[in-house]
Amino acid sequence: MSLLRSLALVIGLLVVALGAGSVPAAAQNDTESLRPLINALADGKYKETEKQIGDLAATGNPVVAPALEALSDGDLYFRKSDKQVFITSKSGEGYALTDPLTLESAGEAGKREVSKIKVNNSLRRVIRSALGSLTLMAADPKVRKEAAEAVFKAKDPDAIEGLDTAIAKETNDEVRLVMEQARAAAVLNSDRSDGEKLEAVEVLSSMGNRDALSLLIGVRDSSTGDLQAAAATAVKRIEKTLALWDNAQNIWYGLSLGSVLLLAAIGLAITFGVMGVINMAHGEMVMIGAYVTFMVQEVIRNSAPGLFDYSLLIALPLAFLVSGAIGVGIERGIIRWLYGRPLETLLATWGLSLILQQAVRSLFGPTNREVGNPDWMSGAFEIGQMTVTYNRMWIIFFALAVFAGLMLVLKKTPFGLYTRAVTQNRRMAASMGIRTPWIDALTFGLGSGIAGIAGVALSQIDNVSPNLGQGYIIDSFMVVVFGGVGNLWGTLVGAMTLGVVNKFLEPYAGAVLGKIFVLVFIILFIQKRPRGLFALKGRAVEA
Amino acid sequence: MKTKLTGLALAGLMASNMFSGAYAADDTIKVGILHSLSGTMAISETTLKDAMLMLIDEQNKKGGLLGKKLEAVVVDPASDWPLFAEKARELIEVDKVSAVFGCWTSVSRKSVLPVFEELNSILFYPVQYEGEESQRNVFYTGAAPNQQAIPAVDYLMENEGVERWVLAGTDYVYPRTTNKILEAYLKAKGVAEEDIMINYTPFGHSDWQTIVSDIKAFGSAGKKTAVVSTINGDANVPFYKELGNQGIKAEDIPVVAFSVGEEELAGLDTGPLVGHLAAWNYFESADTDANAQFIDTWHAFIKDDKRVTNDPMEAHYIGFNMWVKAVEKAGTTDPDAVIDALVGVSVPNLTGGYSAMMPNHHITKPVLIGEIQADGQFETVWETSGLVPGDAWSDYLEGSKDLISDWRAPLSCGNFNTATGKCGGSGS
Numbered sequence: 001m002s003l004l005r006s007l008a009l010v011i012g013l014l015v016v017a018l019g020a021g022s023v024p025a026a027a028q029n030d031t032e033s034l035r036p037l038i039n040a041l042a043d044g045k046y047k048e049t050e051k052q053i054g055d056l057a058a059t060g061n062p063v064v065a066p067a068l069e070a071l072s073d074g075d076l077y078f079r080k081s082d083k084q085v086f087i088t089s090k091s092g093e094g095y096a097l098t099d100p101l102t103l104e105s106a107g108e109a110g111k112r113e114v115s116k117i118k119v120n121n122s123l124r125r126v127i128r129s130a131l132g133s134l135t136l137m138a139a140d141p142k143v144r145k146e147a148a149e150a151v152f153k154a155k156d157p158d159a160i161e162g163l164d165t166a167i168a169k170e171t172n173d174e175v176r177l178v179m180e181q182a183r184a185a186a187v188l189n190s191d192r193s194d195g196e197k198l199e200a201v202e203v204l205s206s207m208g209n210r211d212a213l214s215l216l217i218g219v220r221d222s223s224t225g226d227l228q229a230a231a232a233t234a235v236k237r238i239e240k241t242l243a244l245w246d247n248a249q250n251i252w253y254g255l256s257l258g259s260v261l262l263l264a265a266i267g268l269a270i271t272f273g274v275m276g277v278i279n280m281a282h283g284e285m286v287m288i289g290a291y292v293t294f295m296v297q298e299v300i301r302n303s304a305p306g307l308f309d310y311s312l313l314i315a316l317p318l319a320f321l322v323s324g325a326i327g328v329g330i331e332r333g334i335i336r337w338l339y340g341r342p343l344e345t346l347l348a349t350w351g352l353s354l355i356l357q358q359a360v361r362s363l364f365g366p367t368n369r370e371v372g373n374p375d376w377m378s379g380a381f382e383i384g385q386m387t388v389t390y391n392r393m394w395i396i397f398f399a400l401a402v403f404a405g406l407m408l409v410l411k412k413t414p415f416g417l418y419t420r421a422v423t424q425n426r427r428m429a430a431s432m433g434i435r436t437p438w439i440d441a442l443t444f445g446l447g448s449g450i451a452g453i454a455g456v457a458l459s460q461i462d463n464v465s466p467n468l469g470q471g472y473i474i475d476s477f478m479v480v481v482f483g484g485v486g487n488l489w490g491t492l493v494g495a496m497t498l499g500v501v502n503k504f505l506e507p508y509a510g511a512v513l514g515k516i517f518v519l520v521f522i523i524l525f526i527q528k529r530p531r532g533l534f535a536l537k538g539r540a541v542e543a
Numbered sequence: 544m545k546t547k548l549t550g551l552a553l554a555g556l557m558a559s560n561m562f563s564g565a566y567a568a569d570d571t572i573k574v575g576i577l578h579s580l581s582g583t584m585a586i587s588e589t590t591l592k593d594a595m596l597m598l599i600d601e602q603n604k605k606g607g608l609l610g611k612k613l614e615a616v617v618v619d620p621a622s623d624w625p626l627f628a629e630k631a632r633e634l635i636e637v638d639k640v641s642a643v644f645g646c647w648t649s650v651s652r653k654s655v656l657p658v659f660e661e662l663n664s665i666l667f668y669p670v671q672y673e674g675e676e677s678q679r680n681v682f683y684t685g686a687a688p689n690q691q692a693i694p695a696v697d698y699l700m701e702n703e704g705v706e707r708w709v710l711a712g713t714d715y716v717y718p719r720t721t722n723k724i725l726e727a728y729l730k731a732k733g734v735a736e737e738d739i740m741i742n743y744t745p746f747g748h749s750d751w752q753t754i755v756s757d758i759k760a761f762g763s764a765g766k767k768t769a770v771v772s773t774i775n776g777d778a779n780v781p782f783y784k785e786l787g788n789q790g791i792k793a794e795d796i797p798v799v800a801f802s803v804g805e806e807e808l809a810g811l812d813t814g815p816l817v818g819h820l821a822a823w824n825y826f827e828s829a830d831t832d833a834n835a836q837f838i839d840t841w842h843a844f845i846k847d848d849k850r851v852t853n854d855p856m857e858a859h860y861i862g863f864n865m866w867v868k869a870v871e872k873a874g875t876t877d878p879d880a881v882i883d884a885l886v887g888v889s890v891p892n893l894t895g896g897y898s899a900m901m902p903n904h905h906i907t908k909p910v911l912i913g914e915i916q917a918d919g920q921f922e923t924v925w926e927t928s929g930l931v932p933g934d935a936w937s938d939y940l941e942g943s944k945d946l947i948s949d950w951r952a953p954l955s956c957g958n959f960n961t962a963t964g965k966c967g968g969s970g971s
């Protein structure tokens with residue numbers, strides 16, 4: 001214990017020293033004395049490496065943190081010739097070397113001259129907790145918070161002393177809270193008195209998330225008396241709030257699934273819903289949009305890597321144009337000869353979808369293509385006990401924006417007016433001087449273009465492969481039919497309803513049965529209301 | 544051809560040799576390749592077609608086989624299971640191939656089995672599968688469950704201290720059977736019923752939000768949790784993306800996958816996935832000379848040095864070399880002679896050892912556990928000390944634990960029941 005205390009003191013002093021800006025000569029000597037410990041990492045397998053990490057952590061010297069971090073990331077290599085350890089980064093065919101202690105550049109090395117120090121999951125865990133203890137008093141509050149979170153996960157009783165020192169010094173309330181939670185986790189895992197543990201249970205109970213629950217269940221199952229009772233009450237309380245949050249989470253997931261359905265279906269709502277063309281190649285338009293995204297990213301990667309975060313924005317108009325142009329081509333080339341013959345349209349477009357798939361397969365190969373997520377599309381944040389992933393959130397906003405945009409086009413522009421006129425009464429529209437064939441082609445192009453835009457969004461959550469579209473075609477038809485053919489609002493409400501229903505069924509029925517139930521539900525619904533949720537009324541429908 | 548054949552017959556050849564006589568009259572030996580080049584499975588199977596073409600090409604450079612050139616006959620069963628049977632029949636009856644290398648999904652293999660039995664030909668099947676099968680005409684060069692699933696679970700139990708298990712799979716025969724075996728195995732190891740969660744999803748499932756958050760919830764019960772994934776093909780990419788986005792780190796809840804190889808990772812940013820695991824019998828990162836040479840040959844053949852190699856490719860490599868060796872040993876491509884000659888044949892694999900064909904038509908392989916790296920490759924973190932012989936009939940399932948398979952005379956039986964002493968005992 002006294003050793004640990006002095007360690008904590010050393011850490012404290014070092015931090016003060018580092019914080020002051022200059023590294024005194026003594027500390028520099030100290031740093032050099034760490035080198036044998038670092039170079040030791042070059043020897044031995046996982047078991048030895050684990051011990052070596054322990055030795056490094058035991059120095060309590062934050063100078064070793066960069067080396068440990070690099071080790072965890074798989075960037076720590078040793079030179080085969082002299083067993084010197086370096087932090088590396090790729091440069092050309094070889095590696096650029098950085099001294100792990102001074103962080104100064106140490107030249108370069110060829111691929112075969114250095115060898116990686118291997119880590120596995122359990123080593124990464126060890127490193128994480130070691131780094132946590134080492135950086136508890138870093139200058140940056142963000143680093144301190146991460147450190148506290150790492151210590152929380154490690155729940156290492158030896159860290160309590162360090163945490164006490166850190167908590168005493170901490171000025172940031174948020175960070176202090178996390179540190180106290182980490183301390184509580186460590187206390188529960190130690191052999192301290194029940195009184196202290198009861199306090200810890202209290203802290204975790206007010207933390208109220210899954211991590212706390214996990215710890216408290218462990219305590220409940222392994223303790224006796226007051227402590228067990230307190231843990232059991234806390235578990236019950238957390239489970240109750242989590243159950244509430246689960247519902248919120250389900251609704252969010254449902255909306256997210258609904259927005260994906262909406263994106264996939266909204267183009268179809270125009271081609272099938274408004275124009276009445278059964279377009280089985282709709283999914284392939286989505287797929288082409290995704291491939292456009294891939295090509296845009298490929299070009300950006302090769303020639304302007306700085307633009308990567310904007311790749312999706314660049315891909316959007318391009319995907320719209322490419323898919324839209326192909327759509328116009330299809331309408332002019334095939335579909336216009338088949339108006340009024342739905343069965344033949346269905347077969348022709350089905351054949352077309354196979355041709356498009358195979359064409360993409362021949363052009364790009366059958367394997368998945370990597371479409372990266374820009375930074376603003378990756379990761380998640382928490383609202384209460386609910387996890388919201390960025391990509392899903394943006395897709396919901398995007399789907400609604402596309403919907404609103406399409407509504408505007410149809411309701412507020414001359415083109416929208418013509419489209420509605422042609423679909424409602426073709427002969428009358430023609431008599432008024434509207435060139436109906438061109439309106440047909442452009443409307444079909446618009447539907448296809450929207451599908452292309454959907455492809456850009458779907459490339460962020462699904463595979464970019466020639467089969468991408470197939471997975472969405474059935475769902476799209478389902479949404480359009482359920483929502484009411486010819487009504488965009490129906491498509492919106494239909495997609496969101498199906499999404500939410502699906503997500504509430506899934507936890508109980510499983511993904512497979514859930515899908516079946518939804519299908520049965522739609523069939524029954526269509527029996528009752530053949531025109532879907534929002535039926536169009538009027539003579540045009542009857543015709 | 545007909546006159547030649549009659550001539551040969553007149554020359555006093557035995558009737559049983561007539562077919563090989565017919566083959567001998569041709570100037571090439573034909574090898575059938577039965578992999579989907581279109582449809583949903585094209586993503587995985589096209590690579591195997593190319594790998595086979597490369598192997599045949601290499602063999603021809605070495606002077607062919609029995610003094611003749613090998614000729615590849617490629618057909619496209621288009622991911623359509625009944626079409627697999629038709630195309631297999633076409634290969635054997637019309638093209639008169641000496642052996643067929645092909646199939647990926649279990650259902651396609653089941654669909655061609657009767658054809659190979661009826662026409663007495665040879666099929667090499669290169670993909671890991673659920674076991675519970677042993678056929679005289681089929682040679683299984685992929686992993687049986689005891690060569691992949693069981694060692695992976697052992698690794699997690701011993702090295703990661705996992706106590707709670709999520710068995711997640713796509714809803715079809717391979718994951719269902721594998722999970723049945725794993726469930727029985729875990730229970731035999733003392734894992735309680737409530738510590739196992741089994742979840743199935745449809746093919747191509749793309750919305751993993753609920754399941755990933757269920758896994759997270761399941762993992763917060765105070766015990767170390769791991770996911771054993773038999774999720775197939777395309778569904779993996781959205782699954783891993785969701786894992787990464789919801790922040791499930793391999794250090795906390797590792798996922799070990801049986802259907803995710805280098806090829807599947809190629810369409811994915813693996814940065815957030817570092818540390819998740821896969822169990823195979825081969826990784827492209829295997830550090831041996833044979834493997835380095837194989838990769839170089841592959842890159843030269845496919846004219847793209849970014850293409851990866853994977854486990855089923857190694858299985859074809861082993862299977863093809865075994866077939867070549869067996870044909871040389873038998874001195875003929877006659878199926879009966881080659882089937883007999885194949886048992887006991889041993890060829891080098893790419894991980895630095897030798898794989899041997901066993902009497903149950905499965906092979907011996909090392910089992911490797913690899914962790915996903917940021918560059919889309921796997922790093923081997925554990926491997927079996929020796930080779931593991933493939934077990935056709937799982938020891939952990941009722942109705943299959945008494946069965947053994949031995950295609951050597953005098954037993955010559957794929958499902959011999961040691962309890963009743965009869966061939967064709969129970970079994971599925």
